Amino acid sequence: MPDVTLTTLQALKQKGEKIAMLTCYDATFARASCQAGVDVLLIGDSLGMVLQGHDSTLPVSVADMAYHTASVKRGNQGAMIVADLPFMAYATLEQTLHNAGLLMQAGAHMVKVEGAAWLAESIARLAERGVPVCAHMGLTPQAVNILGGYKVQGRQQAQARQMVADAIALEQAGAALLLLECVPSELAGEISRAVKVPVIGIGAGPQTDGQVLVLHDMLGLSLSGRVPKFVKNFMQGQSSIQDALAAYVKAVKDVSFPAAEHGFSA
Numbered sequence: 001m002p003d004v005t006l007t008t009l010q011a012l013k014q015k016g017e018k019i020a021m022l023t024c025y026d027a028t029f030a031r032a033s034c035q036a037g038v039d040v041l042l043i044g045d046s047l048g049m050v051l052q053g054h055d056s057t058l059p060v061s062v063a064d065m066a067y068h069t070a071s072v073k074r075g076n077q078g079a080m081i082v083a084d085l086p087f088m089a090y091a092t093l094e095q096t097l098h099n100a101g102l103l104m105q106a107g108a109h110m111v112k113v114e115g116a117a118w119l120a121e122s123i124a125r126l127a128e129r130g131v132p133v134c135a136h137m138g139l140t141p142q143a144v145n146i147l148g149g150y151k152v153q154g155r156q157q158a159q160a161r162q163m164v165a166d167a168i169a170l171e172q173a174g175a176a177l178l179l180l181e182c183v184p185s186e187l188a189g190e191i192s193r194a195v196k197v198p199v200i201g202i203g204a205g206p207q208t209d210g211q212v213l214v215l216h217d218m219l220g221l222s223l224s225g226r227v228p229k230f231v232k233n234f235m236q237g238q239s240s241i242q243d244a245l246a247a248y249v250k251a252v253k254d255v256s257f258p259a260a261e262h263g264f265s266a
């Protein structure tokens with residue numbers, strides 16, 4: 001597979017071909033995911049939950065993220081690598097630049113931050129310095145204590161209008177990619193059409209430009225036993241992890257995943 005760059009992702013959006021993104025935390029899964037055709041590997045701070053066993057992503061450190069990013073980089077074969085800036089690692093502009101630098105030097109090609117229009121300044125300053133940014137909107141798990149739980153975002157009309165405006169503002173600030181988590185499918189489609197940059201969805205329906213899932217979720221591994229409605233277990237009907245990864249990529253590309261039952265209504 002040739003190297004996936006920002007240009008590749010933009011071209012996929014223009015062609016209407018879906019982007020397959022998957023979380024990844026180590027070299028072996030990086031290699032397997034690349035061989036299955038995954039375009040973008042996300043070192044998500046979900047590792048706080050699925051690897052470390054915490055009940056939220058808040059305990060994850062920049063050092064944790066850099067360690068796993070470096071591991072993924074060693075197994076990568078041409079995918080784009082995106083790494084999450086964890087909780088409080090982008091609270092000030094100085095911290096943002098410093099910590100983004102650490103993740104880029106560990107092997108990321110892009111960093112991801114959670115929030116809304118207030119991220120504009122950080123995104124602009126990072127982009128000026130050569131760091132592409134993915135803006136994660138909608139359900140932002142680092143803010144779970146403000147949100148009062150892991151809930152669908154943008155169901156109220158005012159909140160939905162604000163989310164569209166914020167997405168446009170972050171694109172104008174220089175965001176390279178947007179990610180929408182747990183957003184009604186229609187709203188996610190509207191945002192995807194309102195911006196030129198690719199929009200990746202999780203629990204955001206089939207109209208976004210690509211999809212992402214947490215690796216352990218799509219392999220049917222769950223610590224809590226509670227699986228979100230937007231997850232599909234791709235091990236079902238497959239006899240190997242390699243086949244499950246390939247089935248995920250195929251389902252994203254042919255838009256058979258996500259199905260209506262994986263999405264949310266307004």
Ligand code: KIV
Nearest residue numbers: 023044045046212214
């Ligand atoms: O940390 C993570 O895995 C993520 C995805 C759920 C988008 O941010």
Ligand code: NA
Nearest residue numbers: 044045046084
């Ligand atoms: Na994350």
